[in-house]
Amino acid sequence: MLAEPILEVDRLSVRLGRTEVLRDVSFTVGPGELLSLLGPNGSGKTTLLRTIAGFETATSGTVRLGGRDVAGVPVHRRSIGLLVQDPVLFPHRTVLENIAYAPLLQRRPEPEVRELAGRLAELLSLAALLDRVPGELSGGQQQRVALARALAARPQLVLLDEPFASIDPEIRADLYAEFRAALRASGTAAIHVTHDREEGLFLGDRTALLFGGRLDPPGRPEAVFARPRSRRAARFLGYNLLPGPDGPFAVLPEDLRFDAPREGGVPATVRASGPSGRGYLAILSTDRGVRVALRSATPLLPGTEGGLTWETALELPPDDAADAPAEPKNREAVGTP
């Protein structure tokens, strides 16, 4: 990253009551960059956003926005936009009034506010809805208004806290695209947190995984997915973890093959199978009781015994040594683990 970062988080720790929710979290966000933070529920994603916004106080570490340490700076002076799962629109104001809320608070001239609101409405397909009130909008439309309203404040950084979690799946992909386009067009940097790995990997220019309050270093989404840094990262990203002689290794459900009757490989039994997309998803258990997911072109009959083999597997470092990414390892059927 060549340009000066918009946000620098350095060794940030946050304690809520007796629980240390974040520990030594460090990362940066560049101008116009969209960083996706992925993690399971309770991993500290929301606390991280709330601390950057100023709603929570850091126990130690610094948050610098636009080069300035914002410790002690109240929320309304941080120039941060915030979107949460609930769009929290003002129900008694029209879409236009919602979008114009922050510019009017900033005492910008009315023609400029109208022009800005119109431009954002156009960008987020809201132009025909400007006179409506939030109660007349769908969930997706309300979330678009919330983003337009946040961008109208011209923030340095927008924080997106699972904003698509309550949106119907069939329009979610459209919203991903619209949000990304709007953020790009406005040149605003953003941090997006989610527990949905598809969403996180799709949206982020860079992606990082957060577990138990500790953040893995961010990287390109493809790299984060292809080279998980720990067992729990691999598990979270959808890999199967199989025990091997030198420790566990990770195999994607697409890379597993099941042969019945067994001609080698790891003995396994089909527990359940059902359609998934164009093929089938099967759940199997190995002779050592390890649960494994497998994608296949044909359905598998529950109770069938056979052998599992694979072409590509990743050797994984232990969870407490999460500083090195997994090593690719090509192997044919790893005998008896």
Added chain:
Amino acid sequence: MTRRGRAAELVAAAGIAAFLLAFVLAPTAALFRHGLSGPSGAAALAQALTSAGGARAFSASLEQGGLSAALAGLLGYPAGVFVGRYRWRGRTVARSALLLPFLLPGLVMVLGVLDLVGPSGLLGGPLPSLRWYASGIPGIVAVNLLYNVPIVVVLTAAGCEASSSDLEETVASLGGGPGRVFRESWGLPSAIGAGCGALLTFVLSALSFAPPILLCGERCATVEVRVYELSAIAGEPALAAALALVLVLVFAGPTLLYVLLARRLRAVRGRRFRPRAPDWARPTTWLWAGSFAAVGLAESALLGAVLLRSLSSPGGGSFGAPWRLLVSASTAARIGNPVGSAIANTLLFAALAAAVTVVLGIGSAFLTSRRPAVGAPLALALFVPVLISPVVLAQALGTFWGPWLGAGYSLAVLIVLSQALLAAPFALQSLELPLAGIPAGATEAATALGAGPWTAFVDGALPRIRRGVETAVLFAFALGMGEFTATYFFANPTPAVRTLPVEIYLLVPARLFPEAEAAAALLLVLSLAVFAAITALGGRDAR
């Protein structure tokens, strides 16, 4: 809807309606008819409205109620903001502890004020200028304020918690400063909460009984006192009934407004609210915290003074002498009833009142969960006893049911009913929130498995409101223990049914102050035990 379902609803609705009709509506209607229908009915009404005593009583009620409500609002609002909006160590316990003064009779607060700033009080002794607050209107207002300000604090806190943290944070992130955040987010709900508290303070203070008599005398007597005097002392039941009718008409407005605001407050609860860490860099945070500290300190000092004085009276005497005096035969002879009997009556009547309250509560909850259109108005009707005030309720019950029951211990039935009816509206509030949180599918799952409506309610809904039911029982029990006005109406002429609050009231005019202090301390200890149980239940909920 199955036939069994309809039958169960009908039984619950008819049961509650019949109870209210028999013990509230019919007796009250009969009382008012009695006040208006006699040969002197119209004259009695006119006299109630125009007589010097009636007018003075209304004036005293409005003055005491207005001053108490204004001061309770001014002090309670900022303290409530600190409790409602911020998270700090001990917040849950402090919040429960605030209810303690409300569970005690106003008499204990009277003794506390005298013990603290009275002529021989802990502070009033060395600082004579403080004695101004121990008598007359200042003393009455001080008692009313300290009795009611915790309710303003608790309701303001509930109002703050009815606001949406997401909205507040959104406004702040859009550049809205603290003033804008207040206007857009938590200002209105917190004001509604404080308004509820101030209205309740107004009604309870305007209709208070013991503080005006004990701290000021006849010239400060409220309408409630005047109704009692006309009915029980002057032998003017028609005039008392007429004055009671005027009382109900005058105070119906504020009481109904309180009920409506309280319902609105509950209607907006359940939004996403998160208490925040106090921002000590802002002066307003110090204002909120300082107000809360002032309330806590004043309440603790008051109750502490009662406990202290119960151990050693100012006139000397050995340690624990007040307690020995309280249980002595001479005290029993002076007030006509041994203290052991009063304690037994207090606990028995309160337990029975709590049982009646919980039956009403579960019936009302069952109905509200299945038929809100029927259950909600019936729950609202349970507020009528508060509207008509304790003395009028007692007078109505006594006039209507007294001839059937006769004198003696059978009057205990009416005491239990009065305590239950006066406690129910407040105790049942602890049921409403968990009731609102029951998912629609909770009883449907049991119904789908073949359970009848009552079984589905017991298995699907009741476990989810069990903590609320337990809290309601304890709350009703504590309120019953502390109920004084209605109980005094029946128990004053009948020593066998006297309770601890009644004994305290009789001990003070008899100038048996050490004994009164010991009795008040005993009541305080009993209430503390109930409070500890309520707090323990709250702690179990939190886990």
